[in-house]
Amino acid sequence: SAADAKKTTYNITTDVTYPPFEFQKENGQYTGIDVEIIHTIAKREGFAMNLKPISFNSGAQMVLSGQMDAIIAGMSITPERQKVYDFSRPYYRTGVVWAVSSKSKIKNLSQLRGQTVALKTGTASADYAKSIQKKYGFKVSYFNDSNTMYNDVVVGNSAATFEDLPVMQYAIKNGLELRIPSSKVANAGWYGFAVKKGKNRALLRAFNKGLVAIQKDGTYDRIVKKYLGQSQ
Numbered sequence: 463s464a465a466d467a468k469k470t471t472y473n474i475t476t477d478v479t480y481p482p483f484e485f486q487k488e489n490g491q492y493t494g495i496d497v498e499i500i501h502t503i504a505k506r507e508g509f510a511m512n513l514k515p516i517s518f519n520s521g522a523q524m525v526l527s528g529q530m531d532a533i534i535a536g537m538s539i540t541p542e543r544q545k546v547y548d549f550s551r552p553y554y555r556t557g558v559v560w561a562v563s564s565k566s567k568i569k570n571l572s573q574l575r576g577q578t579v580a581l582k583t584g585t586a587s588a589d590y591a592k593s594i595q596k597k598y599g600f601k602v603s604y605f606n607d608s609n610t611m612y613n614d615v616v617v618g619n620s621a622a623t624f625e626d627l628p629v630m631q632y633a634i635k636n637g638l639e640l641r642i643p644s645s646k647v648a649n650a651g652w653y654g655f656a657v658k659k660g661k662n663r664a665l666l667r668a669f670n671k672g673l674v675a676i677q678k679d680g681t682y683d684r685i686v687k688k689y690l691g692q693s694q
């Protein structure tokens with residue numbers, strides 16, 4: 463039962479920087495939609511946890527190796543991951559877009575032929591980019607976090623990057639000098655909280671119970687609106 467989740471302190475990993483889902487405030491404290499969701503649910507469901515920011519790919523691997531109990535990191539629920547993770551109910555809609563420097567004249571993917579594209583290791587957007595790499599003939603360069611990946615495009619080392627729509631839109635809105643040339647969203651899906659398949663069942667149940675409760679009573683909407691405004 464969800465009550466079993468009360469017996470331990472869970473180690474839950476999040477990304478080091480993935481605004482508006484997780485990011486550091488100026489005082490170094492972590493904030494964001496995922497951070498507030500997990501703290502709120504833990505408090506309501508009565509389980510103890512440590513939230514540990516680790517680069518996405520490492521954190522995701524550490525859940526599989528048992529070093530971490532769970533992950534909440536703007537993590538896309540994908541069929542491949544569902545073979546090795548158990549996901550919570552979906553909580554936020556996502557999909558993959560590509561972006562270029564705001565100064566770039568690139569309008570379509572064909573213009574990326576022979577150019578380098580910046581990708582984040584182990585992500586759904588990197589998988590999508592790899593799936594169309596042959597067709598469009600671009601080279602790839604890998605980064606462990608979104609900030610350094612975006613920066614590679616801003617400074618002109620890479621011609622483009624692939625990233626989740628809500629994350630890319632938020633960064634651009636907050637001054638990142640990138641532009642999304644096409645409104646087409648690939649691999650539309652959802653974010654979910656995840657544990658290793660078959661492990662931490664009580665934690666997963668507690669998360670789902672808490673998620674339903676905060677979605678019902680308006681807490682979830684208040685958290686999202688705090689970061690994204692009324693229009694979301």
Ligand code: GLN
Nearest residue numbers: 477518536537538585586
């Ligand atoms: N949503 C993407 C994925 O799950 C990226 C997650 C992230 O970079 N934190 O692969």
